[in-house]
Amino acid sequence: MSPIEETILALLADLAPGKSIDPSQVARVIQPERWQRALGQVRSTAVGLARQGKVVILRHNKPADPDTFKGVYRLRLPIAGE
Numbered sequence: 001m002s003p004i005e006e007t008i009l010a011l012l013a014d015l016a017p018g019k020s021i022d023p024s025q026v027a028r029v030i031q032p033e034r035w036q037r038a039l040g041q042v043r044s045t046a047v048g049l050a051r052q053g054k055v056v057i058l059r060h061n062k063p064a065d066p067d068t069f070k071g072v073y074r075l076r077l078p079i080a081g082e
Contacts, residue, residue, distance in 0.1 A: 004030060004038075004045040008055065012077045020058055020076035046075055053078060 027038040050066035
């Protein structure tokens with residue numbers, strides 16, 4: 001598991017069920033000085049985790065297709081029965 005995957009899952013594990021994180025939070029943990037440079041890696045890692053069913057990518061607070069979403073997004077853990 002990559003450091004980015006570990007960071008995403010660790011941040012999500014600390015939240016109440018159904019709560020989400022902003023990808024910039026992950027980038028700031030990984031690269032505090034130049035976190036903007038890590039955003040692309042965070043996004044591609046999040047897409048991979050979403051394809052595996054480990055996280056849900058949200059657009060406008062609704063689950064989005066990891067292969068077709070664009071723009072601003074958030075991440076949360078899957079909810080049972082989803």
